[in-house]
Amino acid sequence: MSEIIPVISATGLFTPPESVSNAELVESFNAYVDLFNARHAAEIAAGSVQELAPSSVEFIEKASGIKSRFVMAKGPVLDPETMAPRWRERTNDELSVLAEMGVKAAQDALAAAGRDARDVDAVLCACSNLERPYPAIAIEIQNALGIEGFGFDMNVACSSATFGIQTAADYIRAGNARSVLVVSPEICTGHNNMKNRDSHFIFGDVATAVLVEAKDVAPAQHWEIVGTKLKTVFSNNIRNNFGFLNCASPEGIGAPDKLFVQEGRKVFKEVVPMVAAMIVEESDRLGIEAAALRRLWLHQANQGMNRLISQRVLGHEANEDESPTVLDTYGNTSSAGSIIAFHKHNTDLGAGDLGVICSFGAGYSAGTVFVRKAA
Template sequence: MHRVAISSTGIFTPPEVITNAELVASYNAYAALQNARHADEIAAGTRVTLTDSSVEFIEKASGIQRRYVMEKTGVLDPERMRPHFTPRPDTEISLMAEIAVKACQDALSAAGKTAADVDGVICASANMQRPYPAMAIEIQTALGVQGYGFDMNVACSSATFALEQAVNAVRCGSARAVVVVNPEITSAHQAWIDRDCHFIFGDVCTAILVERLDLAPAGSFEVLGTKLLSTFSNNIRNNNGFMSRSEDRDPDDRDQLFRQEGRKVFKEVCPMAAEHIEQHLKSLDLTPQQVRRFWLHQANLGMNQLIAKKLLGRDATVDDAPVILDEFANTASAGSIISFHRHHADIAAGEVGVICSFGAGYSIGSVVVKRLP
């Protein structure tokens, strides 16, 4: 059995930014249009008046200040409220694979590696552009990796769940190195028309290179252990799928996009995540107080503050649990990886950290790592 390390990470950041002020102006214009169009139903009491959003509401509810997106014009159009993507022919690389390749190349470059050093690609994302052929195989081929690729979807926990599969493949010797890549074009399944969640998501892509420790560059992070948990809940759900057309569903129906019971999620997931991390550390003879840094899923500032406080027994600082959601918003599976990517350089040799994500399912995944000399 081989010892395993995270050698490097990479990121692709989309070219366009939407501020909260822009988003609020767009949503409020949409709400005014809808209220005018349905004035008779509202007067009759058969339809609810859409209320305005505000920058203050968004920042208080989430801590989010802005987000990156692949295309903002369509999102901000009150008559459209979704991005506008041009269909590509099958002979052209898909949008999701294109951004994944860029993030993978960034990760490989950071470790001084090439595609020839990699045996597998796992594309782990909250939503896939298509059912088949697998996005991972398209990414693998575009990179020039000789080996295998497969897709995984465990919503916002996709990256950590995929990391366990990558670690196990390397540990048992079936691969020298595996790239886990998380292309998240969340703007395409975000409900921009819903005041309660129109601000939540942003687009991004991250990549993680997992390889045998003896092949990893100096300063890599040894994987001490991984731990996964899932339990079914309807509190975060998206019903869009291949059966929707057979059910004669309208793709704009509210349940064909992201939706959640936010308060229930907060109340239920926070203690679950804290307990999960604590038990994972205990299995490795570690305590939360011995952890130098927690790279947590970036969904909500209040959630992360509460989880970190439960673990540490005190209010956590941004050094304990870095925040990137103010800039990126919730990027689904990529959030904890962006946090690690941005905030690992100052970790000293021998210090321990935890990467943890949590989300729909419910699902929770954690990876405990130690900095190498």
């Protein structure tokens, strides 16, 4: 029996129609700061409450490299009295927000591959910010697209998409599926603390899809999956404590630790060497010269992290061609970030060119997908 080779046939992207610039975000945040300080003036004077400091466009761009981000609910996110996404709650008979985003990204990927939804065997919804525990968002997407087979949700934070790609590739190698959609809808603004100066600017919303298939059914234009590597190391330095066991408590929804929190400096110090070493070691195992990788599609969380990781892998500071950035216009979109970078920056490469899709984040988790362009 010949080996079944998994490939990436196509990718898809859904970008929300509204975006928020740093200037808009700073105006909103500073209005909230003024309101907070005025409402707590007595406590601030007494020393029982810490006065809040305003943000600035310069601070945001220096700290992250982000200039804007796309969002699903711009008005509520910028409202100083709300500062979180809000929309009408949909009935059980309506398509959920996350599934709606995922379906659009999946349709984009299917169209790019010239594939009908009926050809797909499975849907994996791999993302950080799941809308509900069950029924699975993946099964809802599967149903909306008219796909037979199976679907399930998986969450490995910012590495969910790469973990999903390896899972899909393993199904194909084992003969359990021929065509698998890995869909990553992310409403990151729902888990972001927009009232925290150090993190209010980080996240945006988006959805991506990756169609992973057996090589013999894939279109001529595809990327062979040369190898994958996954890694997890427990850490509290990036955490979100929200869940159904605590959301009913008086301190539940909206409490700072029920949203995204991180020790940014510790994350930077610990994740950069871990990810760089992981890429280099896996390159060696695959017989690939790490310095010869044509392109690195890295997780889009922080430009400083990506600069150091690519430098350690390539042996020099990467230029925009070697390690493209979408962080400046999309912000951190969790699991979708490295896939957006791949989606937008792969068509110019030639047959035989090698690259790596790499994600990393909470857990800690990290995933690498080494790919070779077929045609």
